[in-house]
Amino acid sequence: MDSLISILNDLIGKDEVKAQQAADYLINTSDIELFKKLVEKTDFLFDFVKNNVLSRLDKAVNKKNFKNVINLFKVYSFYYDDFFASILAKHANQDLTDNIFELLEKGTMAEKTYAAKYFYYIPDTVALEILSKYAFCEDEYLSYNSAEALGQMQDDISYDIALSYLKSSDDFEKLKAVKFFCAYGKNYPLDDIFEAMKTSKMPENIAGQIPYMQSLIDLFDSVMYKENVLYTIDYIISGLGEILPLSDIFQFELYEVFEMLINTNKSVNIYNGKISEILLKSLSKFKLFNENDEYIFDEDKSTKYEVNAIYKLLKSQDNEFWINQKKLIIDELNQSDDRILSVLPIIVEFNIIDAIDGIRKIINDSTNEIILCEALSSLKSLGFVFEEDFNVVYLKIKNPNIKAIVDRLKD
DSSP: HHHHHHHHHHHTTTTTHHHHHHHHHHHHHHHHHHHHHHHHHTTTTTTHHHHHHHHHHHHHOOOOTTTHHHGGGOOOOOOHHHHHHHHHTOOOOHHHHHHHHHHHHHHHHHHHHHHHHHHHHHHHHHGGHHHHTTTTSSHHHHHHHHHHHHHHHHHHHHHHHHHHHOOOOOOHHHHHHHHHHHHHSSSSOHHHHHHHHHHOOOOHHHHHGGGGOOOHHHHSTTTTTTHHHHHHHHHHHHHHTTOOOOGGGHHTTTHHHHHHHHTTTTSSTHHHHHHHHHHHHHHHHHHHHHHHHHHHHSSSSHHHHHHHHHHHHHSSSOOHHHHHHHHHHHHGGOOHHHHHHHHHHHHHHOOOGGGGHHHHHHHHOOOOOOHHHHHHHHOOOOOOOOOHHHHHHHHHHHOOHHHHHHHHHHH
């Protein structure tokens, strides 16, 4: 055991001669215990150390020992699967492809996942049918690698299956389909994906996949997608730090997104209300991230810096700008039911008293029992609820559970 730790330390160390010897040993012996320790250590290594390890392993592989890499497939690591596949692809021949196809069919989950990645680099259609099955399995890494390989093969059948899942009433099937398209890597059915997001009970999860397909900034520049992108950004902010990892802010380009939204809302446009809601929600959320260590404690320095930079960007807007956002947000009360439900908590949090007339209009005009209850609750939180408001709402509500909530609001 001590000798393995010593070899591992050499492999990740600064002494290039010892490091290369350790890399040669790992490849030549296919020491699975050593590789397991390397995988366990990888998450804690700096990026430059990880890159050094990959470079050393690359040098260790040659035409005589390249098949030894397959023995390491017993231990799966997301960090090494692309590397192993690309290394083997350099030495690809029919025998190797046959061996890896056998692992794809009969291997362990780890072996299947590595094998699926190999067929991304060597898109042999012999694997097409089984990859199509795996592309919709429950294992996140195997499904991703399989869909990615199918994208290289431009497989229409699996694409159409994913499209049907996207239109399913099952939210998990919708999410599975969106992840498939993200990995497939081309011909994104964006209209259907946006629709799936807006009709899902897990919109944050779907929204978090979209920037991996196309930049939010580029999508916003398209007249066709402007409104849908605003929904996407809104859901991303809602899910950030809870459903979506904070480290994704780089892929989401959130700093640049906020710059874009701030500049857009400095002039009159039909999206003012929705953008103001997003900006106010983001100001609140990034304040929370910056003032509560539990949200960023485990994040790396780059993520912490970016979170702080975004908060500074939002805070750097002058008082007049934020006063204007609080005025613009009131227009959201005249929009669709889902937008009303989204904006009411922001109005309460920022104590936007000018919205009271709009909220009371909802109470008088709406027949949606959930919205009526939320509007009544908002008036109470703002300190402007009257007996007449309760009476109007109570007469419209049939659902006994919602009536019980209204009764509690009277207390």
